[in-house]
Amino acid sequence: MASVNSWSGDRARPHRSRVSPTRRPAPGGLRTTVRAVAVPGLAIVDDDGEEVVLDTEEAERLFALTGDLDAATVSACPECRSCVLAVVALVDLLGDSPPHDRTGELVQLADDAPTLHVYLRDLSVPCRHRTWRDPGFEEWSEVMADLGDPRAAR
Ligand SMILES: [Zn+2]
Numbered sequence: 001m002a003s004v005n006s007w008s009g010d011r012a013r014p015h016r017s018r019v020s021p022t023r024r025p026a027p028g029g030l031r032t033t034v035r036a037v038a039v040p041g042l043a044i045v046d047d048d049g050e051e052v053v054l055d056t057e058e059a060e061r062l063f064a065l066t067g068d069l070d071a072a073t074v075s076a077c078p079e080c081r082s083c084v085l086a087v088v089a090l091v092d093l094l095g096d097s098p099p100h101d102r103t104g105e106l107v108q109l110a111d112d113a114p115t116l117h118v119y120l121r122d123l124s125v126p127c128r129h130r131t132w133r134d135p136g137f138e139e140w141s142e143v144m145a146d147l148g149d150p151r152a153a154r
Helices: 056-065 087-096 103-112 135-147
Strands: 040-045 051-055 073-076 083-086 117-122
Touching: 040 056, 040 135, 051 056, 051 103, 073 135, 083 087, 083 135, 087 103, 087 117, 117 135
Parallel strands: none
Antiparallel strands: 040 051, 040 117, 073 083, 083 117
């Protein structure tokens, strides 16, 4: 009483031709890159003006991974995250912290810094740093002035 399944063998396998399909141009203008929409969160610069800019998400992750960079902070604005960082401590701290996408760049910046300090500028909030009163702030603001605020430059 066995019925023969005969349907399995009689379909020809479709041959894939190797003719290349026509290439359609990708629709333009729809590609989004993270960088294009990212909001700058902070910049870390050295005395030569070398700079690494992190977007707000990267900045938050960096602070989360490094304990707010506390271990490397020499002097900081009480009202924002701008601060002076010690390069040796920063390299150590980055080495001890879980890896961040930008760790390599930050370590390189710190390694190549011409002085013992690099300078973090908080770009996410407007701040005049009015309550940041110690020699670290003077050092920090001189570097920032050199970078581009003509009114602050002497
Ligand atoms: Zn500030």
